[in-house]
Amino acid sequence: xxxxxxxxxxxxxxxxxxxxxxxxxxxxxxxxxxxxxxxxxxxxxxxxxxxxxxxxxxxxxxxxxxxxxxxxxxxxxxxxxxxxxxxxxxxxxxxxxxxxxxxxxxxxxxxxxxxxxxxxxxxxxxxxxxxxxxxxxxxxxxxxxxxxxxxxxxxxxxxxxxxxxxxxxxxxxxxxxxxxxxxxxxxxxxxxxxxxxxxxxxxxxxxxxxxxxxxxxxxxxxxxxxxxxxxxxxxxxxxxxxxxxxxxxxxxxxxxxxxxxxxxxxxxxxxxxxxxxxxxxxxxxxxxxxxxxxxxxxxxxxxxxxxxxxxxxxxxxxxxxxxxxxxxxxxxxxxxxxxxxxxxxxxxxxxxxxxxxxxxxxxxxxxxxxxxxxxxxxxxxx
Amino acid sequence: xxxxxxxxxxxxxxxxxxxxxxxxxxxxxxxxxxxxxxxxxxxxxxxxxxxxxxxxxxxxxxxxxxxxxxxxxxxxxxxxxxxxxxxxxxxxxxxxxxxxxxxxxxxxxxxxxxxxxxxxxxxxxxxxxxxxxxxxxxxxxxxxxxxxxxxxxxxxxxxxxxxxxxxxxxxxxxxxxxxxxxxxxxxxxxxxxxxxxxxxxxxxxxxxxxxxxxxxxxxxxxxxxxxxxxxxxxxxxxxxxxxxxxxxxxxxxxxxxxxxxxxxxxxxxxxxxxxxxxxxxxxxxxxxxxxxxxxxxxxxxxxxxxxxxxxxxxxxxxxxxxxxxxxxxxxxxxxxxxxxxxxxxxxxxxxxxxxxxxxxxxxxxxxxxxxxxxxxxxxxxxxxxxxx
Numbered sequence: 188x189x190x191x192x193x194x195x196x197x198x199x200x201x202x203x204x205x206x207x208x209x210x211x212x213x214x215x216x217x218x219x220x221x222x223x224x225x226x227x228x229x230x231x232x233x234x235x236x237x238x239x240x241x242x243x244x245x246x247x248x249x250x251x252x253x254x255x256x257x258x259x260x261x262x263x264x265x266x267x268x269x270x271x272x273x274x275x276x277x278x279x280x281x282x283x284x285x286x287x288x289x290x291x292x293x294x295x296x297x298x299x300x301x302x303x304x305x306x307x308x309x310x311x312x313x314x315x316x317x318x319x320x321x322x323x324x325x326x327x328x329x330x331x332x333x334x335x336x337x338x339x340x341x342x343x344x345x346x347x348x349x350x351x352x353x354x355x356x357x358x359x360x361x362x363x364x365x366x367x368x369x370x371x372x373x374x375x376x377x378x379x380x381x382x383x384x385x386x387x388x389x390x391x392x393x394x395x396x397x398x399x400x401x402x403x404x405x406x407x408x409x410x411x412x413x414x415x416x417x418x419x420x421x422x423x424x425x426x427x428x429x430x431x432x433x434x435x436x437x438x439x440x441x442x443x444x445x446x447x448x449x450x451x452x453x454x455x456x457x458x459x460x461x462x463x464x465x466x467x468x469x470x471x472x473x474x475x476x477x478x479x480x481x482x483x484x485x486x487x488x489x490x491x492x493x494x495x496x497x498x499x500x501x502x503x504x505x506x507x508x509x510x511x512x513x514x515x516x517x518x519x520x521x522x523x524x525x526x527x528x529x530x531x532x533x534x535x536x537x538x539x540x541x542x543x544x545x546x547x548x549x550x551x552x553x554x555x556x557x558x559x560x561x562x563x564x565x566x567x568x569x
Numbered sequence: 570x571x572x573x574x575x576x577x578x579x580x581x582x583x584x585x586x587x588x589x590x591x592x593x594x595x596x597x598x599x600x601x602x603x604x605x606x607x608x609x610x611x612x613x614x615x616x617x618x619x620x621x622x623x624x625x626x627x628x629x630x631x632x633x634x635x636x637x638x639x640x641x642x643x644x645x646x647x648x649x650x651x652x653x654x655x656x657x658x659x660x661x662x663x664x665x666x667x668x669x670x671x672x673x674x675x676x677x678x679x680x681x682x683x684x685x686x687x688x689x690x691x692x693x694x695x696x697x698x699x700x701x702x703x704x705x706x707x708x709x710x711x712x713x714x715x716x717x718x719x720x721x722x723x724x725x726x727x728x729x730x731x732x733x734x735x736x737x738x739x740x741x742x743x744x745x746x747x748x749x750x751x752x753x754x755x756x757x758x759x760x761x762x763x764x765x766x767x768x769x770x771x772x773x774x775x776x777x778x779x780x781x782x783x784x785x786x787x788x789x790x791x792x793x794x795x796x797x798x799x800x801x802x803x804x805x806x807x808x809x810x811x812x813x814x815x816x817x818x819x820x821x822x823x824x825x826x827x828x829x830x831x832x833x834x835x836x837x838x839x840x841x842x843x844x845x846x847x848x849x850x851x852x853x854x855x856x857x858x859x860x861x862x863x864x865x866x867x868x869x870x871x872x873x874x875x876x877x878x879x880x881x882x883x884x885x886x887x888x889x890x891x892x893x894x895x896x897x898x899x900x901x902x903x904x905x906x907x908x909x910x911x912x913x914x915x916x917x918x919x920x921x922x923x924x925x926x927x928x929x930x931x932x933x934x935x936x937x938x939x940x941x942x943x944x945x946x947x948x949x950x951x952x953x954x955x956x957x
Contacts, residue, residue: 450795453628455628456665457638457663457665457708457709457710458665458668458709458710458711459705459709459710459711460709460710461709462640462708464627464639464640465628465639465795465796465797466627466628466629467624467627467629467630467794467795468629468793469793469794471792498893498894500811500815500893500896500897501811501815501897503613505747507748508748508749509748510617512613512617512794514812514815514893518891518892521819521823521824523815523819525794525799526794527750527792527793527794529748529749534792536792536793536794536795537796538796539796566793
């Protein structure tokens with residue numbers, strides 16, 4: 188029985204009690220999707236209500252989101268069997284309802300959505316909403332930070348077992364790894380010696396984990412990812428919440444830096460009258476190494492991926508120690524911002540309607556496609 | 570020669586000569602398009618230099634501590650005059666304490682420093698002085714003193730510096746480094762060591778303000794971009810069109826989430842206003858009209874008769890992809906095609922005729938030889954048939 192059918196006015200605490208009870212009764216895995224947002228609860232839930240496939244009901248501090256999903260089923264039809272009957276064809280398309288219970292903590296800017304759907308399905312469903320809504324972003328943390336958190340969990344829980352992990356290689360320079368030219372590596376590993384294998388693979392192939400299934404005996408079995416997707420299998424749910432808090436703290440550090448970027452027109456008295464003059468605070472993405480012209484060329488020609496869709500226009504790109512300038516458009520969110528860059532850093536200057544999420548996504552893309560160790564910094568000019 | 574006349578002329582040519590003309594046309598068309606793209610790039614470099622100067626003195630910029638404020642771009646746009654090539658300064662910055670306005674002219678490239686920079690300066694300065702009152706209105710403060718600046722790439726400014734050594738034009742020189750994003754006061758006649766300071770200040774070739782001099786002799790990093798000043802009303806029309814239409818796509822068409830690619834004239838006016846925020850309403854209206862006329866000419870949009878709003882024009886975007894980059898590419902290519910068509914035909918024809926003259930001395934010879942060729946080609950066909 189999936190987690191659904193809650194009614195009445197719920198507080199977050201009473202909702203968590205229901206989740207724990209449900210888990211005790213069914214032993215079902217609870218999946219949690221976490222997002223950071225700077226929207227007001229009203230705007231966030233209003234966006235959810237207006238989102239095409241969402242059916243939203245408010246339950247006090249919790250919002251229930253029901254999503255109808257259509258999936259075709261061919262199980263009943265023999266190979267080569269033809270059906271002209273439209274009713275039969277329709278019957279093959281089954282509809283399932285996914286239910287998400289979402290809580291938004293405005294103070295911390297954290298949206299948590301609980302479900303019993305698989306993480307992949309839940310991610311797909313919620314990502315459609317998140318990728319097209321301004322002011323919300325998955326609780327993403329940098330793969331290096333994620334790996335540090337992984338090590339901390341291991342150090343404080345020496346008996347912990349990693350029974351599954353996914354690890355990717357990102358673009359870095361000068362690593363002493365096997366066949367360093369192979370920059371797009373991906374490993375999925377399933378065995379209880381995962382913590383050792385992860386270290387071995389990291390050293391040998393330069394990969395970093397992005398999803399880890401931890402089993403801390405007598406404490407908690409859970410999955411964490413660097414994209415704000417978590418799963419609770421059994422044990423102490425509060426243990427997982429502590430980790431989510433730790434991830435949140437890191438994500439909020441990045442968000443706070445990005446949110447320093449702004450543009451406003453401020454009144455300045457010039458003697459005879461006040462005039463409104465521009466004040467722009469940009470942010471920098473500082474590379475860990477000198478970037479080549481060809482790398483920048485490749486980047487600007489291919490800025491779309493699974494969860495992002497950027498484009499650059501009015502671009503000026505000159506070889507040498509590189510001059511890059513132009514306007515970046517986040518085509519998923521219909522938002523733009525301006526950039527200038529060279530071999531050392533890229534500076535992002537927001538437009539009036541630029542929100543933190545598009546720039547965070549751009550930073551994520553730079554770390555994945557250009558320089559894993561690139562750091563986001565408040566501009567040195569104040 | 571009209572398009573029709575050119576086609577007729579081409580048809581009359583012998584096959585070999587037609588091939589020559591076609592390849593000349595191809596060559597000139599490619600060159601012309603390339604030169605158009607260079608024009609766009611020069612305009613982008615110009616905007617970049619303007620933005621580097623503007624951001625440095627903007628309210629959070631690295632040179633705000635000098636007391637100078639960036640006010641606007643193209644400050645005398647309204648008073649630019651109708652004369653072709655009549656130049657207005659690109660930026661004005663202002664210090665409310667000293668009541669001094671600095672007018673900055675940005676150069677993306679400089680050919681002959683004396684001819685293209687120093688000679689027109691007197692007219693530019695006269696224009697500024699003639700419109701001091703209007704400038705004061707724009708700035709919001711009284712102006713008791715003006716200084717003038719030419720800002721460009723190091724190698725170009727060095728040339729201007731050389732030309733300025735035996736001249737008395739009252740102009741200070743700044744350089745930008747587009748790769749390091751730095752701005753710097755040019756060390757005219759070794760002025761950085763202070764030995765020439767008094768002399769150069771008297772000539773108006775160095776800033777009177779010591780703090781500005783000191784700050785600008787240090788390299789200042791200026792990387793920020795100011796929305797609304799990425800382009801100016803005098804920017805290349807293709808860039809203005811691309812930037813305004815990017816907003817139409819993002820903020821109107823995509824935001825409405827429908828399948829229709831329709832937008833209204835008032836939305837186009839709004840987006841023009843966003844890209845050129847300091848422009849007066851009548852100029853916004855005029856530039857918007859220029860933009861949609863060009864868009865119609867390039868078949869980027871189609872005009873639609875509005876059913877429910879009789880007094881307002883509606884447009885439908887005719888570009889398949891809702892992508893600003895694709896749109897920009899289409900605008901540039903179609904504009905280049907349009908602009909280059911007549912020019913490349915004329916150049917191709919000229920070169921063709923010149924080559925004929927040098928080879929045979931007569932175009933008639935080629936036309937008669939073409940007629941002869943047609944006859945002989947008929948004969949060859951006949952022979953071929955016979956052989957079969």
